[in-house]
Amino acid sequence: MPDEMTHATMTSPANPATIESYHAHVYYDPASTRDRAERLRERIATAFPQARLGRWHDKLVGPHPQSMYQVAFPTDMLAAFVPWLMLNRDGLTILLHPETGNAYRDHTAHAAWFGAVLPLRLDAFKNGDAD
Ligand code: ZN
Numbered sequence: 001m002p003d004e005m006t007h008a009t010m011t012s013p014a015n016p017a018t019i020e021s022y023h024a025h026v027y028y029d030p031a032s033t034r035d036r037a038e039r040l041r042e043r044i045a046t047a048f049p050q051a052r053l054g055r056w057h058d059k060l061v062g063p064h065p066q067s068m069y070q071v072a073f074p075t076d077m078l079a080a081f082v083p084w085l086m087l088n089r090d091g092l093t094i095l096l097h098p099e100t101g102n103a104y105r106d107h108t109a110h111a112a113w114f115g116a117v118l119p120l121r122l123d124a125f126k127n128g129d130a131d
Pocket residue numbers: 023025070097131
């Protein structure tokens with residue numbers, strides 16, 4: 001897909017139709033907040049069975065600066081999931097990003113954060129292992 005379709009330029013706005021799905025990355029501290037992350041994960045699975053819950057990553061992966069797991073979900077779940085997360089994230093920091101095909105931009109310019117903005121390890125994108 002042409003690059004200009006995935007981000008706003010001086011002459012044209014980006015088209016949200018380029019969003020194929022979304023990820024929410026739920027960050028936690030293995031020593032202090034893993035229990036809350038587990039409870040949130042169970043609640044997501046119950047409330048949103050169409051979401052795909054990724055593996056636990058206690059060790060850092062990709063651009064993520066803390067332990068996390070990924071929640072992948074379809075575009076038609078966004079309107080229900082965002083307010084649910086606002087009320088239920090239980091103090092955890094969450095990165096919400098679209099999947100447009102441009103991983104770098106999706107994790108930076110396109111990202112929305114809940115609770116805090118964490119500094120991503122952007123070198124990961126040079127290695128192609130971001131997700
Ligand atoms: Zn992701």
